[in-house]
Amino acid sequence: MEDAKKGTVTSLASIFPAEEAQKAAKRVEDTIAEKEKELDRLRGFIADNNNLINLVQKLPEELHHDIMVPFGKAAFFPGRLIHTNEFLVLLGEGYYAERTSKQTTEILKRRGKSLDSQINSLEAIIEDHKAEASFFSATASEAAEGLVEIREDYEEENSGKGEFKSGILTDADKVKATADDEEFARMMSRLDELEKEELAAESGNHSDENEETTSDFDEISYQKPIDINLQNSEDTQQRITLEQINDKSIATEFPGECSYQEDISDQLNFASLALQSQTREGKSLAKNLKNLDATSEKSTTHLEEKMVQPTTASKSVVIQHQPSQPLFDRQKASTSSIVEHAGYAQRNSKEKNSTSSQVGCRTSEPSFDSSKAFTGSILEHAGNLQTREKNSTSSQVTGSQPSKPVSRFRMQRR
Amino acid sequence: MLLHACVVTKHTLNLSVKILQEHLTPLKEVNYDIAKNHQVRKKYTIQLGENELVLKELDLLQEDANVYKLIGPVLVKQDLAEANANVRKRIEYISAELKRLDSSLQDMEEKQNSKKDAVLKLQQKIQSLQAGKGKA
Structure with missing residues (x-):
């Protein structure tokens, strides 16, 4: 009776069943994998972007380039690239703008920056998910081990055995309180x-x-x-x-x-x-x-x-x-x-x-x-x-x- | 007498299961709608981001820059100011749409919650009935 009054003992497994926790952990792991895939994709974009910047910077160095022009899916024919300093840049949403090489690189660099910020935010999200996953797996293992949670209500007045003891306790409290007050006063000063x-x-x-x-x-x-x-x-x-x-x-x-x-x-x-x-x-x-x-x-x-x-x-x-x-x-x-x-x-x-x-x-x-x-x-x-x-x-x-x-x-x- | 009680419980059990199934279908529908809403929202958010990027780039262009819009298979030359206005309008539209989707999503979530509660209650009832049957 006394024990029941003082606190409750619940096994962790009853609150968070091991399988459930494991399932949750697995779900979080899955999301992490998803995000990592996305991160890889973004990294690929950045690499592409960098390559493109290099190419765009290099193209106007020559008056014309001899290239193979793709023709259909499988065929190429030889061609020549002229007007090497004129680019038609897709801005998005079907809008194109005529730009020079330099202006194009500027646009591309801005895109690279936005990609970088996206990667940063994604990494932060992944970190969060990882923390969550570790928490879930820890909970799962704890539940499997049969850990119990002991919950005791905090009692302000220690209604112990006999008044004598409680008196001492209050005295001790008082001493503590005065010490606290002093501390507080010192801090305030x-x-x-x-x-x-x-x-x-x-x-x-x-x-x-x-x-x-x-x-x-x-x-x-x-x-x-x-x-x-x-x-x-x-x-x-x-x-x-x-x-x-x-x-x-x-x-x-x-x-x-x-x-x-x-x-x-x-x-x-x-x-x-x-x-x-x-x-x-x-x-x-x-x-x-x-x-x-x-x-x-x-x-x-x-x-x-x-x-x-x-x-x-x-x-x-x-x-x-x-x-x-x-x-x-x-x-x-x-x-x-x-x-x-x-x-x-x-x-x-x-x-x-x-x-x-x-x-x-x-x-x-x-x-x-x-x-x-x-x-x-x-x-x-x-x-x-x-x-x-x-x-x-x-x-x-x-x-x-x-x-x-x-x-x-x-x-x-x- | 015992047999009679057994029959009654079985009857109520069947009824409950039926009601539960009736409840489950709209819940599934709502869930589906919510998922769809999420997809649409994702699409619009991406479009919004893209449009904002375009707007930024258009703002950075000089007045005399040539701007084209891809319409079907052809590039149509457009005035820069016109393109700018178009993009702005598009952004406005997308933002309004996103807001609308948000409000409808909220409605649907409320509906989903109330339906979930009903289903949960029914499930509990069925469980208790089944337990009673097991004892009987």
């Missing part, structure tokens, strides 16, 4: 990331017009806040380092800004190369950055301390500070921290006016020489445009959320 990247790329591609306005805006917004920032910093030593860095950032920024006006199209090309160049420069950077390492570290810590108070700008610095174990990462952290600093300053002065400028600031990677920084700046401007276009979402990309007092990243760190 990854998807979101990719989507954003895509959007960024898109906005970078068709934002030529916006570019100029943005760059103008950035130029203005940079200088002031940085100055203010410098005044704000109390520690003199740190001020020196900051000054250096900021000077650099300004310096590197300017050539970029100038050339923005000059030609935008070039920059876009550069932008696409920027990623490559960045990775290539990575090694040489490492050296440069090592020198800067200490100073930047200081500045970051300083920045962190300072920026915890102003609610809006702090967390981006914190994030960047986080992965400061490996050397290269630290470099990154340092550069971006400076960048964020500038952004922070700007925000201070402009009262959290725009997050986008912050992104733009990231261009000022201190260790780049001006040309390198130039490529970097282009990259970031693309991102910058994106942030301007889609305000709320982009703030997540940059990692700064001016509206929230405490960033979730910082919370993570502690």
